Amino acid sequence: MSFAKAATADPIQSVSIPSYTRLTAKPDPHVAFTVSVSLPTRSYSIQQRYSAFTALQQKLAATCGAPPPGELPPKHPGSWFLSPFAGARNLSDDQLDERRQGLERWLRAILADRDPRWRSSRAFKDFLAAPPQGDAEGAADGATATARDWTAGAWTAEHAALEGLARQLRTTLDRRDTQLLANSAQAHSTAKEGKTQLVDLVRRVGDLARGLQALAKDGMTEGELQRRSGLVQRLQGEIEDLGRKTGSGPRVGAGRTGAAGNASAGEEETPTGARQALLSGAKAPARVLGAAAASKSLETPETRALDTGGIMQLQQQYMDDQDSKLEALTAALRRQRHLGEMINAELALQEDVLDQLETGTDRVKGKIKEANKQMKRL
Known part of the structure; x- marks a missing residue:
């Protein structure tokens, strides 16, 4: 669990x-x-x-x-x-x-x-x-929690789980390459499995990095935060390498068809051609996303290894993160409003007490003045 x-x-x-x-x-x-x-x-x-x-x-x-x-x-x-x-x-x-x-x-x-x-x-x-309820999403071995649910032990456990997931992804990519070399029909499904694991890994590492902010608010020492930040950076570097490996291998289905347009004609690529593609390290042409025709902004290493479905899933995750931050901000503003109302009520109470004190002081002054008059008459 x-x-x-x-x-x-x-x-x-x-x-x-x-x-x-x-x-x-x-x-x-x-x-x-x-x-x-x-x-x-x-x-x-x-x-x-x-x-x-x-x-x-x-x-x-x-x-x-x-x-x-x-x-x-x-x-x-x-x-x-x-x-x-x-x-x-x-x-x-x-x-x-x-x-x-x-x-x-x-x-x-x-x-x-x-x-x-x-x-x-x-x-x-x-x-x-x-604050809004923390949402959990199922993943390979469980789910990640939002930043307000992080503890030191939970963060360490999630980091260890992500390291295992990275090793599992590398094994999946090696199996995909082997299947492509053998011209196996399972290469396509294996490549799709690897991309799904990569998307999940990217999302969970982002949550892990945001968890450091929660731990810092909980009073974790600066040295421990730096050590854990180094662990996150190394894990991110590993993910970038896995992303390049996902995109630099033979195209999905290359073991069965030479190109997408030749699939109907039944033209299959030979194992020797697949081996040459692996050894040459040729990368697929970079895609241009969104309004890229005008800006020529290429995709990032995070999206390069993903297909259209993976990019949509990653975009949805970013939108969910933004919604969660907006809900947390709304809850914080709501608490600030309550604090302001409490301060206003306290000021009104203090003002009432000061008015009573002023009234009592005036009454006492009047009595002292009357007593002084009587003393003079005596």
Whole structure:
């Protein structure tokens, strides 16, 4: 089993509501509940009011096809008779603490339920300002994890797996060359297998390189990061060599046909011609991709060894990586917004305290002035 399969599928490890705050700042005084979220690599807190919990429950019931497990704590009967502008902030501390515990049980019930549709929904993650769920893709011996799932041991295991995959790819290419020399009909399928392995190897090495960024954020020493960066560079050099080997060998199907146009005529290339092609090291003409007719921009060593399907798969991987980065950026901006709201609420609270202090100071000054007048009369 690969480390990605053993990792937790959901980035949210636990949630809790340790406290609440009465916000009296106008024009929207309310009670905010502090929600603490624990991720595999960090923890953070946001503040949500009770109405946000009820809105989330309605959204989950509408988008997931069924209401979430557990029940939200109902409004206190006494709050029904309060002014709509007062609401929960006029409840007692015991009543608010009871509501806090009920909201915490409700969130934990969603997170612990065997059915993942509620906790994996975008509405739930947006409510908690959580990063997008790490996606894993199956590969030869497992899958790679996104950068937020990397640990030192997982990185080492993935590096060892990629070294084994590189050796396996070299063996596949050697077998392809042998089959071409023997004019075997299996050469085409072997070459296609090698290209598929190369695409997977390129993708996973890219993930491995991005994993170093996560390890650096987790506090890995500079020396260890440099050592691992050297390992990645050597692996990338090995991949470039394998890419050249994939593209420099006899063309796929050369053992059976002299060219694609001669396939229908049944003209087969002799083993001697295939051997000469191998010894000469002749490379296939470089393709020009996209709007290359005007720019004459040739393909990179990464795409040179790939067929059209492989290039499309590599392009799709790049697009998926960009989408993942955009989702992570969106989650970070959402957390920044919550931090800004918390700072604004704290400033409003401090301003209210300063106003009360100023009012008390004026009252005390008035009393002192009146006392001084009486002292003078005495």
